Amino acid sequence: MSTIELDQLVADSVDLPPPALSSPATLAQALAGRRSGRAFRPDTLPLAVLSSLLWSAYGINRRASGGRTAPSAHNWQEIDVYAVLPDGAYRYDAVAHRLLLVAAEDLRGATGSQDFVASAPLNLVYAADFARMQEASPEERTFLAGADAGCIAQNVYLFCAGAGLATVVRGLIDRDRLARALGLSKAQRVALAQSVGYPQSD
Ligand SMILES: Cc1cc2nc3c(=O)[nH]c(=O)nc-3n(C[C@H](O)[C@H](O)[C@H](O)COP(=O)(O)O)c2cc1C
Numbered sequence: 001m002s003t004i005e006l007d008q009l010v011a012d013s014v015d016l017p018p019p020a021l022s023s024p025a026t027l028a029q030a031l032a033g034r035r036s037g038r039a040f041r042p043d044t045l046p047l048a049v050l051s052s053l054l055w056s057a058y059g060i061n062r063r064a065s066g067g068r069t070a071p072s073a074h075n076w077q078e079i080d081v082y083a084v085l086p087d088g089a090y091r092y093d094a095v096a097h098r099l100l101l102v103a104a105e106d107l108r109g110a111t112g113s114q115d116f117v118a119s120a121p122l123n124l125v126y127a128a129d130f131a132r133m134q135e136a137s138p139e140e141r142t143f144l145a146g147a148d149a150g151c152i153a154q155n156v157y158l159f160c161a162g163a164g165l166a167t168v169v170r171g172l173i174d175r176d177r178l179a180r181a182l183g184l185s186k187a188q189r190v191a192l193a194q195s196v197g198y199p200q201s202d
Pocket residue numbers: 034035036037038114168169170171172173
């Protein structure tokens with residue numbers, strides 16, 4: 001399973017293999033290597049890498065309480081992570097550690113307004129569900145959802161730095177277009193996107 005390339009998979013539901021919890025890089029090495037990269041080789045990510053990446057981003061790290069690898073204001077857990085891949089877009093179901101198909105087409109170009117996003121092997125999208133933030137004022141919802149998405153993005157930066165992957169978090173997004181493409185509900189707002197892939201060597 002872990003050697004199957006992602007572009008061979010277009011299924012309603014993709015069970016991810018267990019994440020690898022031992023990293024060859026120390027936290028200090030990952031922090032030292034963290035940077036933004038915008039040039040990606042076209043190679044798809046192995047399913048095992050995607051599994052560990054998504055778990056690092058926002059997976060369940062405390063099964064009993066449902067706690068996640070990234071904090072969230074009031075523990076609202078209002079961010080949904082979407083994985084936009086060449087053959088389809090999926091929502092990450094952290095509880096079951098699986099991907100759920102939301103669109104069986106290549107939506108990578110809709111995830112941002114910069115040229116590289118259309119060919120990046122993976123674009124993550126962080127969408128906040130304001131329906132889970134009922135107690136917050138409209139202004140608080142926007143600030144806190146942005147902060148929560150930023151915590152997830154940093155997890156991805158550190159994972160990528162440790163795994164030899166390039167990544168860049170992105171705010172330059174046509175949010176209405178992307179929300180339509182992903183079929184988001186009226187209560188969902190795109191906070192950030194993040195491109196990931198193997199770095200293009202010079
Ligand atoms: C909230 C946020 C939004 C960003 N939006 C974009 C973006 O839309 N496009 C882009 O290429 N980089 C984007 N970046 C990446 C920054 O340009 C980058 O972090 C900055 O230049 C510092 O470089 P470094 O990450 O290598 O330290 C964003 C970063 C943050 C934190």
